[in-house]
Amino acid sequence: MFSRIFNFLIGMMFIFYGIFALTLKKINTKPGMAPITDLNFGYLWLIAGFLLIGFGVAFLYLSFRSEKRIKNYPLFLRCVGCGKFYNFSDVKENPICKACGEKLVKEDEYENAINQKEAERLRAERIANGIIKPKKSKRKVKRK
Structure with a gap:
């Protein structure tokens, strides 16, 4: 500026x-x-x-002049499942962990991905125990 x-x-x-x-x-x-x-x-x-x-x-x-946005690629990706680090240049075409098969995320998105995965696991556990009911899909049916 x-x-x-x-x-x-x-x-x-x-x-x-x-x-x-x-x-x-x-x-x-x-x-x-x-x-x-x-x-x-x-x-x-x-x-x-x-x-x-x-x-x-x-x-x-x-x-x-307008400055073009340059996409900055992360240096490292981290596995959501096992927490293993990968160099971005090694897995840029296929960002999937070779050890456990989970998706790889950026370093700054790792905490959010772990929290989201934990929330999904807890929800599935509660549904299995009958504590909560599964969400019903709210699809609208088109009528002629």
Whole structure:
């Protein structure tokens, strides 16, 4: 975010310097420290003005361009069943554990997957003991 603001401010500065170079035919390189450069000979004022405006447009492009989302692949995957680690490059085509056959998940999703698996196991156990009833599917029947 700060780089976009910085690029915008630098771009506007270059554009203003370019406009001043084209209209006044002078460039103030360091205000108060260096003398004003007179560009009155030849077409140097045109070259400097358009170059400065070009740099300004380039910096404005950098500040308003859209950054493409780059998909970051995880370095390691972890098995939900046995907890074994796998390198992502080894199992990227088929993310299934070779030891137990469970699915492999990212490191940050591991806790959620374990909790979900435990909840499903507890629900199946309660249904088997008759504590709760299985959910009925709510399918809508289309009538003609």
